[in-house]
Amino acid sequence: MGKSKWVTMKDVADLASVGTITVSRVLRTPEKVSEAKRNRVQKAIEQLGYVPDNTAGALSSNKSRVFGAIVSTVNDSVFAQTLDGLSSTLRAAGYELLLTSTNYDPTVEEDALRALLARRPDGIVLTSTSHSSGVKNLLKSVNIPIVEIWQLPSQPLDIAVGFSNFQAGYDMAHHLIGKGKKNIAFIGGNEPGNDRGRRRRDGYIAALADAKLPPIIWPSEDQDLPSGIELGAAVFEGCLKVNPAINAVMCVSDQVAVGVLCEARRRGVEVPAGLSVSGFGGFELAMSSGFDLTTIEIPGREIGVASAKALLDPEAARAKKVIDVGYTLIERGTT
Structure with missing residues (x-):
């Protein structure tokens, strides 16, 4: 069997040497758990990058039919083109897109990622390629496609779609x-x-x-x-x-x-x-x-379409690892 997509409550319980009920209590009613057990559970949660499942119920297919995206801003029109290409391609395949913005604040990314992961998405798109250790730890804890866009990092977390x-x-x-x-x-x-x-x-x-x-x-x-x-x-x-x-x-x-x-x-x-x-x-x-x-x-919409295809067929995208859409220098009257 392959690796589960998500770190589970049982994984936390096993690492902390407690039962799943104790883990649940630490998350919901921590005052009812001894300090020693609370500390062990919290340490295990941090070590594993566990995010509680906030979805209403699990599907038998283990798919949420939802992808998440964390963008730097929603004010740029080319970003809007990227999001249009991304969401329309995913929707045509029967998926929806959950979107959040950091407004160029790197401290927001980890909280935004936790909120998205709690919805158990089938993949994540990130417009930033510079991530905190907390963000990297969370992404390592899940077995879903991660697509970084609008840049070509030398060492992508998973898949990169963009340009230099x-x-x-x-x-x-x-x-x-x-x-x-x-x-x-x-x-x-x-x-x-x-x-x-x-x-x-x-x-x-x-x-x-x-x-x-x-x-x-x-x-x-x-x-x-x-x-x-x-x-x-x-x-x-x-x-x-x-x-x-x-x-x-x-x-x-x-x-x-x-x-x-x-x-x-x-x-x-x-x-x-x-x-x-x-x-x-x-x-x-x-x-x-x-x-x-x-x-x-910049071919903004093309980045979105290519990112959606990478989410839908990650193995094909991982064979390339980096998808370069290029850019065009257009000389006009201001130079």
């Missing part, structure tokens, strides 16, 4: 350098849970190093600033104070780029002659805002 944010960042910086820009700033990616933004920034730094140019990064890690369009507008002045000679801005997302472009327009800065601006994502927002934005276009 590092290489995309490198390519965009190289594009700006090829336009003769030598004072190129990078804006964004400083949120603690935004590992994708950090990888884009790392690619930018590497490209500038290869060209023997100094990086100009704004804001710094310890600054608490708004995100999206507001961030682009707020830090534009800060960038110029750091280096008045800045003649190109590479933004972590299209939303940030739109903010920079709005502020540049307000100040009468000519784009791209006075300032080149690039984005990331291929969001409809950038085009609908009237800016002909140079950007990295």
Whole structure:
């Protein structure tokens, strides 16, 4: 027989050398259990990564027909495309999707994961690839497919579907350098849970190093600033104070780029002659805002569809381990 999908109450009881009734009491009425037994049970729960089953009843097939997803944000339109591709493909196969967001707060991920695992999903999708030891321990305790998306980690927990944010960042910086820009700033990616933004920034730094140019990064890690369009507008002045000679801005997302472009327009800065601006994502927002934005276009819906297929047929996906959907650098009028 294969490994059970889930750590059971009996597994906890066996490790703690108590009965399942004692484990149940520790979870429901701990005051009725001696301190010594409580401590043994709690230690076993932590060691095994046990999550109580909150489902109404177990199906004979041992399948919940539900998958879970923990995303960094639901505000980005490309993430919305990914979720649409994911949920529609799963629904066509007779599954539903449970969704929760961390809002780029890595401390939220473990609680969100526990809540999802309590529903006994048949698989989990994660947009973050940087996880706490607690999250990793929980994921190791279950025998279900885990799909990390929007990034290609060097060592996936199980299956990865995405693209190289590092290489995309490198390519965009190289594009700006090829336009003769030598004072190129990078804006964004400083949120603690935004590992994708950090990888884009790392690619930018590497490209500038290869060209023997100094990086100009704004804001710094310890600054608490708004995100999206507001961030682009707020830090534009800060960038110029750091280096008045800045003649190109590479933004972590299209939303940030739109903010920079709005502020540049307000100040009468000519784009791209006075300032080149690039984005990331291929969001409809950038085009609908009237800016002909140079950007990295991501196949967001394709990531969702490929992730759903990996959940539905994990053995085929595990044979590949990493599924690279690629990206496209689209040069437009802002560079």
